[in-house]
Structure formats: structure tokens, C-alpha cells
Amino acid sequence: MREFTLLIWPSLILGAGCAYALLSPGQGVLWRPGYALTFLLIGFWGTHLVLQATGHRGDEYLLPLAFCLTAIGLTFIGRLDAHLAWRQVTWTAIAILALIVTVTAGRDYQRWLQYPYFYLTLGLFFLVLTVILGTRISGAKSWLTLGSFQMQPVEAVKILMVLFLANFLEIKRELLSARAGVAAWGPLLLAVALALLFLVIQRDLGSALIILTTFLAMLYVATQRLRFVLGGGLIFAFGVLAAYHLFPYLRVRFGVWLNPWPVAQAAGYQVVQGLFAFAGGGLLGTGLGLGQPEFIPAVATDFIFAAIGEELGLAGGLAIICLYILLAYRGYRAALRAPDGEGLLLAAGLTFLLTFQAFVIMAGVSKLLPLTGVTLPFVSYGGSSLVASYIALGLLLNVSAAGWNEQR
Amino acid sequence: MNRSLQKLAVVTLLMFLIxxxxxxxxQVIKGEELFFHPQNPRLARLESERMRGVITDRQGKILARTVKEKEGLRREYPLGEAAAxxxxxxxxxxxxxxxxxxxxGELLGIKGWARFKNLAAxxxxxxxxxxxxxxxxDADLQDLAYRLLAGRRGAIVALDPRTGAVLALASSPSFNPNNLAGEMARIAARPGGSPLLNRAIQGVYPPGSTLKPVTAAAALGANTAVAGGKFVCPGFLEVNGRRLHCPHPHGTVDFSQAMMYSCNVTFAKMALEVGGExxxxxAESFGFNQEIPLELPVLPGRLPPSSKLNANELAEIAIGQxxxxxxxxxxxxxxxxxxNDGLMMRPFIVESVKAFNGRVIWQVKPRVWRVTTGAEVAKIIRRAMEAVVARGTGQAAELPGVRVAGKTGSAQNPQGKAHAWFIGFAPVEAPRAAVxxxxxxxxxxxxxxxxxxREVLAKAIGVVD
Incomplete structure (x- = not known):
């Protein structure tokens, strides 16, 4: 019942976005926001009904939170690029279907976690495939192209990695904490190192950072040893240092982060335009459609948070941050209530994965951290990211449902 | 695992709080500064939509205004090249x-509350x-100053010494801001002369002998008896084997005469006497090596720290070279x-910012920027500078019926003939204008x-009372 009530919010946001698109001249014709609205509302409430009908007892906050983020994202994508909007509506539908499959077919997550090495192999296979056949788009060679269809396998790899780690870390927990755990450490470090290596070759530093940090977070939760994390952080620091000397593009990135102004018309253009957008927003923003975020390259994908910052201001940015904090809270809560260690690690890993990726890109576009091009989960334009995020959400729902059943 | 999970949750929260x-x-604290960065493409649209406010001189004469035309808004500058x-x-x-x-920000009405008011409008x-x-x-004074420069490369600044109010800030050569497209094309086709440069605040020159009042302040500040002393000028001064020259031997001079005839030897000696420190x-109390506060960017006056000065360099700097x-x-x-008796006022050009209905949003309050030297020392230097105009090198600045004080300078430079300098103020008994x-x-x-x-001072003392 709570979920039902909460779903009003994303519906209202979508309604507002649709009204804006209908009222602003020239927009409605391109992507028929009225149809999109109907379509998506059916998707939102339909998901709720499916969960109800199948007796799924998952967390009632998670779904409305994700839908709120997606609704804000769609509103902005519609405002920024009408051509992308309809595609994103389609992707949202596919993502919702993926979520429904996950919560119905995959409800017994323990059964699905029994194949860690399958996930690991599949993940590494995706990465190798991308390294060999990948297409380079704006710096990172992280895309697979099939005709006119493009996807980013790395989005799936992140989840596969968490699936692998949840099972592996739970089983080898004692062994890893013990000093003589070479047999356990060997495959683990090899797997992570290989994944990172492939990502660095693709120049997808954002995903490499996210996978490494998620690994360290899960390792810490599993072993409760801070020194593993510190050790990992140290190795990472050395890795960054080595990469800094090896790859010129990394030096450029870093230089832009420290001071983008001398290269404001070159390498620093995107970051500087993002900063102008945030500055233009101020406290309350210019209002939807009244800002000029179209100056920012990749504004519908990586830089969508800057567009939100300009048109909804600090207030809007803080609202997005609050949504992610709430998402993290519900996700970690599900982890705490999980009936088993695997469920705990799975929920903790996925929650951290989603929220940390959100943090990395929000901090990157606002120049708090060096910019790495990843999507803002649930919000940015991009099919692979959206589908992967909703599958992760479905898995979280399943863990929370198991916790509920346990407590009964 | 619950403990470590709770810690991870706290880390996640902290991350988002940061x-x-x-x-x-x-967005809020740095927002405005960032927004007005000249490379922000948003400013262009704002410019084409907004009526910029009017800029007026101290009498209310219009210096810049926006007029509506069929093609859109056009900015007009009645003073043209003179204040460009x-x-x-x-x-x-x-x-x-x-x-x-x-x-x-103020002129476009997007700073502070004006932003919300204009959004509502x-x-x-x-x-x-x-x-x-x-x-x-003052529009007339500004125009006069610009015309006096007559197309030569140079600048004229006039201030009210009692408040720091800038009365004129002229720079030449200039450009016509009413015909920017044409002027920019002309400047691109024939570079040279840097007409866009505001020489009054961005032109950096050796001060030459106009620095001597500062040297005098250093000497008098250490020992006021210098004012009554006698100096012998044989036409040169040998410092560590290197000679510093006067155009001709001045013989025995007193303090006033040294200023009147701008005796290099005497001022070099004074500086060596008080020492580099x-x-x-x-000099720093007079604003050297300091950022000069003004609404526009001013390049600071520079001299090396005393620890890096040898006797030769000190002697040279003492005469502004x-x-x-x-x-x-x-x-x-x-x-x-x-x-102003040694008190250097903070300079300012903007007297007040007013909403278009005339309500004052912000008004300047004159403030002391630096305390340079005591009133006694300032008085001695004023008397010597009055002698410069009355009987010395600055007689061309003399005005009938007004006591004018000043100091001339001819600053040697690698570009060619000396830079011609003059600084001064009037009337000496109660100065109202400095130039x-x-x-x-x-x-x-x-x-x-x-x-x-002379022309600028004559007009300026009529402008302020």
C-alpha cells in the first residue's frame, strides 16, 4: 500500500515533464509526450501490480525512488533532446520488463548466486569482447556496435562482478581473513586485476574506479578488515601513479581537474561549460527550459546532472542527492535484514555500486573529482545503464523480500 | 558483517554530504563570480534580452545607455573615444x-534580489x-583629458585626494565603442598602439623623477632635519665604481632646490643614507608591491625587496629608474x-548603484587605503613640490591665482625618447584635485x-568643491 501511495510522486514528475513538453513549441511533435506519459504510467503502476499479484514482499521505497529518478531524467532528456526522449522511453520500458523478470524469475536469489565462476567468466568475456571489437566513443572504447544498435557491456560487467563477489566472498570469508589464504586470494585478485586491466585498456577509467571501489567495499564488509581496504587503496594509488606516467590522456584529465581555465576552449571545455551551468542555476535554478545547458557536450548522458543543476538550481541538485541517500538507506537496510551472508553482500554491493557511480559522476561534472565519463544511474540517457540499473534494483528487491519472509 | 556494513553506510552518507x-x-557562494566569467556563453543571450542600466557621470550626464531599435537593443556611448x-x-x-x-551583474539586473524581480518582470x-x-x-573633464592627449600614446588620471574619487581616467590612443565591429576590424588590420589597453591602470612605466617625492618621504621620515640640510652636487655620484649623473652639476642645493631642479645626485644620496630597507x-606604504583596489583591474607598482637591492640599484630606483x-x-x-597629509584614500569610480526607480542599492563610503607618511613630512614635500611649479622644472603647470604643486619626470626607457611625466595637485593650501x-x-x-x-587641474578644481 505504501508503494502505491509513493508512486504518485514519480507520476506527478512525469506529468509535469509531459506538460512542459506539450506546452513548449516544437517539442511535442517530435516525440509525442502524451503517449510516452501513458505508456510509462502503465509501466510504473503495472510493475507495482505485478509485485502485488505475485506476492513479492520487497522494500516498498526502492521502486518509487528509482522511478522518481527516472522521471526526472526523462523530463530533462525530453527538454534537452527530443530525439533521444522517445528512445529513452523505449529503454525505460525494456528496463521495467527486465526488472519484472528479475523479481519474478530471480526471486530466489540464493539459487542464482550458485554460479560465481560463470558470472566471472561472462564478465571477463564481455570485457575482452569490448577490447577486441569495441567502438571508441568520446575517448572510451567501451561500446559494442551491432548495426545501428550500440551498447555498453561494462554496465552488465559491474553487476556480474557483484554477483561473483557476493558468493565468493561469503564462502571464502574465513579463509581470506586467515593469513594462509593464498588459495582464496589468488583467484580473487586475479579476477579483479584482469577486469581493471581490460577497462584501463579501453580507457574507461570511471568504470574501473567504480569496480575497484565496489570490490574494496564488499571486501571490507565481508572481512571487516580495514587494512585490506587500505592496502587496496595503496595499490590503487600506485596504479594511478603508474598510469599517470604511461597515458598522456590521463595527465590531460588530471590537469583539467586541477585547473580547467587555461584549456577552457580545448580539453577543459566540457568541465568549464558544466561549471557555468551550475553557476547559472544558483540557489533555485533558472526554471525548466529557461537555462542553456545545451552548451555542454554530452549533456543528456554524463552531464545531465549539470543541466539539472542549472535549471533546478542547488535545490534540485540536493533533491537528487537526497534521492540517492534514501536509495542507499533502503538498500543497506535490505542488506542488514538479509537472511544470509550472500544476500547481505549482494545487497550491500549493489547499493554501493549504484550510489557510488552516482557520486562519481556528480562529483566529476561539478569538478569535485576528476571527470570520468559514466552515467548517472536511473537518470542519464543510455539504454545499457538503465537496464543494468533496474536489474540491480530488482536484485535488491529480491534480497529485501527474502529478509521480510525470514522475519515472518 | 553488520558492523562493517553500518560503517560503509556512514561512508556513503558522508560522500554525499561532501x-x-x-x-x-x-552554485551559491562562488556562483556569481563563475557566471560572469567572460567565456560563459550564457552572457551573450542575456545581453541581447536585457536592458542594461544607464551609466552617468557625477553631474548625471549619460556615459552609456541602451536604446531600443527595430533590430533589437543597442548600447550607446555619448562620450565615444574619450572614455572608451x-x-x-x-x-x-x-x-x-x-x-x-x-x-x-548590476547593469543586467541579475545580482541578488534584482534577479528574482527581473524574472517576475x-x-x-x-x-x-x-x-x-x-x-x-566628470564627463567634461574626461573629454578634456582625452583631447589633451591628442592621439599620442599616454594617459591622464585625475583624483579627488580627499576621497579617492576618480574624476578622469583617460587613455590614448582609443577606439570608438559606438562602432565596435568597424573598430575591431581596424585594430586587427593595423595592430600597434594598443587602443583597447587602458594605459591609466594597465600601462606599466618607470616613474622617473616623479618618484622623488617618495624618496623624500623615506629620507624625511627617518630624519626631518633633511629638510633643512645642504647637499653638494658635482654632477655625478659614484657608487661602487659606477657613476650616476645629473644633466649638469647643481652645486650646493637645499632640499627644496633639489626637488625644484630634480637633482638625481641628491635623491640618490638620500636613499643611500636611509638604506634599502x-x-x-x-615605497610599500605608498602602495608599491600592493594590489591597488579599484573596480577595474589595476597592475600593481613594483620594486624589488630590499634584500635583493645593492647600492647601485637602490640609487637608481631612488630616482625612478x-x-x-x-x-x-x-x-x-x-x-x-x-x-592629503599622507593619507592615501582608496580609489573608486562607481559612486553608487541605483535601481531604475532611483532607489539607491549601494553607495560608496570613502575609506583610507594606506597611511603613507606623517602630516609633517607631507607638508614639507608639498612645499618643495610647490617650488617645482613656481620656480623649478614644472613651471608650465603654473595657474594664475592658484597655488599648484607638482613634480616632473622624464623616464628613460629602452623604447626611445624619455616618457614625459607630471604629477601634481592644487590648490596647495587645501588640495581638491590631484593629477x-x-x-x-x-x-x-x-x-x-x-x-x-595645468589644463586638467584648472578644470578639475572647478568640478569639485
């Missing part, structure tokens, strides 16, 4: 400069309008400080710069 705080910093650098321009194509750039379908600037400049400290550089505005401030004039490579200050200062 991000939230940082967003507040760049200080007023600046605001254009969709060429960006903005001068006060038009420095006060873009826009939504109600009314034309949003920015605030007006009321300047301390004393000298540099005094060598490694000392300054701007015309700074030299006008030095003259004004001596006129600095430079003509690049003009020759002797007493012949080239002093007559210009």
Missing part, C-alpha cells in the same frame, strides 16, 4: 570590458531592466596622498606633460 556542501559552494577604456563596452560579438564588464511580459551606475567621473618600506615600475593611476594616488600625466616617449616632463596637467 558533494552537497561542495555544490552549495560552487574605462566605461568599456558590452557586445554580443566582442564580449565586454571596462566597467560594463566589471558591473555586468519577464514572466509578466515586461522588459527586465538592470540597475544604473552613477560614477565619480627604509626606502622599500616607505631601473627596476621600479608603476601605473599612471598609482602615481596620481601618490600625489593625492601627499596632498598624473604621462606621454609615452614624449620627452621632457616639464615641457610635454606639465602643460597638460
Amino acid at each position: 558533494l552537497a556542501g561542495y555544490l552549495g559552494y560552487i 577604456q574605462v566605461i568599456g563596452y558590452a557586445s554580443n560579438r566582442f564580449g565586454s570590458s571596462g566597467l560594463e564588464a566589471a558591473y555586468a 519577464q514572466l509578466a511580459g515586461r522588459q527586465p531592466r538592470g540597475a544604473d551606475l552613477s560614477l565619480t567621473l 627604509n626606502f622599500v618600506r616607505t 631601473g627596476e621600479v615600475t608603476t601605473t599612471p593611476l598609482h602615481m596620481a594616488l601618490i600625489a593625492a596622498a601627499i596632498a 598624473a600625466v604621462i606621454i609615452e616617449n614624449g620627452g621632457a616632463g616639464g615641457e610635454v606633460a606639465a602643460p597638460l596637467a
